[in-house]
Amino acid sequence: MRTKEELKVLHERAISLRRAGKSRREIKEILGRMSNSTLDAALQGVPPPEWTRRPNAKDEVRATARELRVQGHDYEEIANHLGVSKSSVSLWVRDVPVPSRLSYEEIRKRAAEGAHQYWAVERGIREARRESELAIAAAEIGELTDREILIAGALTYWCEGSKNKPHRRNDRVVFINSDPALITFFLRFLDVAGVTRDDLIFRVYIHENADAEAAQQFWLELAAVQPSQFRRPVLKRHNPKTVRRNVGETYRGCLRVDVRRSAGLYRRIEGWVSAVIASCALSAT
Numbered sequence: 001m002r003t004k005e006e007l008k009v010l011h012e013r014a015i016s017l018r019r020a021g022k023s024r025r026e027i028k029e030i031l032g033r034m035s036n037s038t039l040d041a042a043l044q045g046v047p048p049p050e051w052t053r054r055p056n057a058k059d060e061v062r063a064t065a066r067e068l069r070v071q072g073h074d075y076e077e078i079a080n081h082l083g084v085s086k087s088s089v090s091l092w093v094r095d096v097p098v099p100s101r102l103s104y105e106e107i108r109k110r111a112a113e114g115a116h117q118y119w120a121v122e123r124g125i126r127e128a129r130r131e132s133e134l135a136i137a138a139a140e141i142g143e144l145t146d147r148e149i150l151i152a153g154a155l156t157y158w159c160e161g162s163k164n165k166p167h168r169r170n171d172r173v174v175f176i177n178s179d180p181a182l183i184t185f186f187l188r189f190l191d192v193a194g195v196t197r198d199d200l201i202f203r204v205y206i207h208e209n210a211d212a213e214a215a216q217q218f219w220l221e222l223a224a225v226q227p228s229q230f231r232r233p234v235l236k237r238h239n240p241k242t243v244r245r246n247v248g249e250t251y252r253g254c255l256r257v258d259v260r261r262s263a264g265l266y267r268r269i270e271g272w273v274s275a276v277i278a279s280c281a282l283s284a285t
Contacts, residue, residue: 007042010034014042062092069093072100077110146192153189154272156182161269173262173269176205178254180222186257187223193268197225199260206253208235215252223255 010031017027024039034042061082068078069089078093079086144152160182162174175186190200202223204216212233220230233253259265 010038011042014039015046018043018046065089065092066096069096072106073110149189149192150272151276153186153192154269155276156186156189157269158273171263171266173259173266174256176254176256178252180218180252183219183255183257184222190259193265195259195262195265197223198229199262200225200229201231201258201260202229203231203256203258204233204253205236205256206233206251207238209238210251210253212253218252219255 013031014027017030022030024043027043028034028039061084065078065082065084065088068081073081075086075089075093078089082089157173157175160175160177162170162172162176164170175183177183177186187197187200191197200223202219202225204212204219206212206215212235216230216233220227223229
């Protein structure tokens with residue numbers, strides 16, 4: 001049993017040897033036989049020399065975990081951030097003082113950061129799923145026959161086009177929309193219905209602070225008609241109080257399509273729609 005004085009001398013010599021770069025085995029050989037607990041007590045607080053450290057792939061992860069703990073993150077947040085288990089986090093940071101309670105602002109900031117990280121991954125997954133579902137649905141439809149185009153076009157017009165009012169009959173086909181794809185489909189519908197492009201009049205409706213000339217050129221190329229068939233654009237007054245999302249180069253206003261001498265076509269559309277609705281009503285009974 002060593003005395004306090006002997007332990008003090010042993011402690012000082014062990015520290016000196018450790019700082020000189022000696023390993024635990026070398027220190028034992030120099031100082032004589034001793035237990036591991038005695039050597040642990042003698043070397044308490046003295047880090048081992050760098051050369052005795054074994055390379056560990058988790059050293060950097062452990063250091064990050066401790067840094068996050070100091071910043072106030074709990075075990076679960078650290079584990080999720082590093083992709084490790086909570087037990088590993090507990091082992092690495094258990095000697096780090098418990099962080100003080102977070103402020104309301106810090107909690108909101110971290111919640112926003114977590115949501116951002118979640119959606120950075122989830123958004124791509126959902127977009128891929130959406131594209132897959134769109135492709136499957138498109139394959140179910142396939143190529144439309146002229147009859148199917150008439151049915152779909154009539155229903156499209158009945159949803160988006162100009163219709164008679166109970167107090168005023170005006171059998172005219174007038175269609176207005178901002179979606180180039182829908183305009184293209186409506187023009188295809190008119191082709192199948194026997195309407196020539198020469199029987200069409202076009203007019204662009206657009207906000208006054210947009211590029212009306214560029215918008216008209218875009219719709220002209222889309223419709224593949226003569227410039228003389230386009231009337232002067234209608235400029236809508238800009239309201240500064242309204243926060244508009246339809247701005248930028250892709251904003252081209254709405255295109256109005258008027259069909260000349262279209263009373264007959266309007267009645268045919270009305271008849272087609274009535275037939276579709278009646279057919280569905282019979283199928284439901």
